[in-house]
Amino acid sequence: MNRMQKDEPDWPACQQATSVWDIPPGLLDLAESRARAGGVLALAGPPGIGKTQFGFDLALHLRRPDRRIEVLSLDDFYIPEHGRGRDPMANHPLFKTRGVPGTHQLERLIACMASMSRGENTMVPRFDKLLDRPLPARRWRAGRPVQLFILEGWCLGASPAADEALHEPVNELERHHDPEAVWRRQVNNKLRYYAARMRPLIADLWFLLPPDWDQVRRWRLEQEERLPGSGPRKNAAAIDAFLQHFERLARRMMAQPPAGALILPIDAERRIGQPYRHEQSA
Numbered sequence: 001m002n003r004m005q006k007d008e009p010d011w012p013a014c015q016q017a018t019s020v021w022d023i024p025p026g027l028l029d030l031a032e033s034r035a036r037a038g039g040v041l042a043l044a045g046p047p048g049i050g051k052t053q054f055g056f057d058l059a060l061h062l063r064r065p066d067r068r069i070e071v072l073s074l075d076d077f078y079i080p081e082h083g084r085g086r087d088p089m090a091n092h093p094l095f096k097t098r099g100v101p102g103t104h105q106l107e108r109l110i111a112c113m114a115s116m117s118r119g120e121n122t123m124v125p126r127f128d129k130l131l132d133r134p135l136p137a138r139r140w141r142a143g144r145p146v147q148l149f150i151l152e153g154w155c156l157g158a159s160p161a162a163d164e165a166l167h168e169p170v171n172e173l174e175r176h177h178d179p180e181a182v183w184r185r186q187v188n189n190k191l192r193y194y195a196a197r198m199r200p201l202i203a204d205l206w207f208l209l210p211p212d213w214d215q216v217r218r219w220r221l222e223q224e225e226r227l228p229g230s231g232p233r234k235n236a237a238a239i240d241a242f243l244q245h246f247e248r249l250a251r252r253m254m255a256q257p258p259a260g261a262l263i264l265p266i267d268a269e270r271r272i273g274q275p276y277r278h279e280q281s282a
Contacts, residue, residue, distance in 0.1 A: 048220030074153025130231025
């Protein structure tokens with residue numbers, strides 16, 4: 001039988017007493033205002049930049065005896081490998097690799113947040129990236145209603161591209177495995193669905209902006225070595241191949257961050273530069 005956990009969040013990746021990120025006081029003030037108002041604070045940015053740890057560190061700063069905060073990751077809601085690519089609207093063979101819109105259980109995430117907002121007993125999944133499958137269902141959350149969700153996910157806030165922008169491949173994966181842009185169009189359509197479902201739920205979006213794509217590659221390789229678990233780890237060549245699934249959308253988000261997002265420029269040492277708000281599209 002699953003053991004219910006009361007009130008205290010289960011943050012297994014956040015055991016240290018001090019933050020890995022040096023979060024500026026001004027950002028903490030903004031986060032405190034959001035925590036008082038409640039809702040969903042979303043964190044987006046390319047794979048490997050450190051969104052999960054940033055969310056945990058931010059939550060540590062915001063904890064209060066009378067305030068319940070939950071840190072959730074879009075990655076924990078991946079469809080299991082054996083189930084990916086079965087959706088008629090996302091059935092290209094490239095969907096077998098997790099990552100892009102169309103490989104998440106988005107409705108389960110939304111239902112999970114709604115349940116926790118009401119203070120109901122809720123099973124929150126956790127995904128093992130090394131084994132590419134969910135961990136056993138044993139992480140139950142219970143207690144008071146959640147005031148603030150810190151939700152991190154690499155593609156949160158992204159908008160779909162114009163169809164004509166999908167024609168030319170951006171890397172070898174697209175050139176050789178998606179020559180007719182079928183996968184690209186299916187991902188784009190799924191992104192349109194993600195945006196329609198998630199935008200009404202997100203109270204504010206912070207986008208962690210890396211210096212360049214090469215730095216993203218270095219960070220993702222470092223992350224692979226730190227992933228929990230005992231499954232096989234990807235080498236540098238495998239990481240490069242894996243990131244090609246993310247590259248088109250991640251590069252576009254770096255060049256054109258989500259409208260209305262608070263942009264956090266991040267340097268190669270993960271120091272946070274001067275934040276600025278990306279203007280809403282006309």
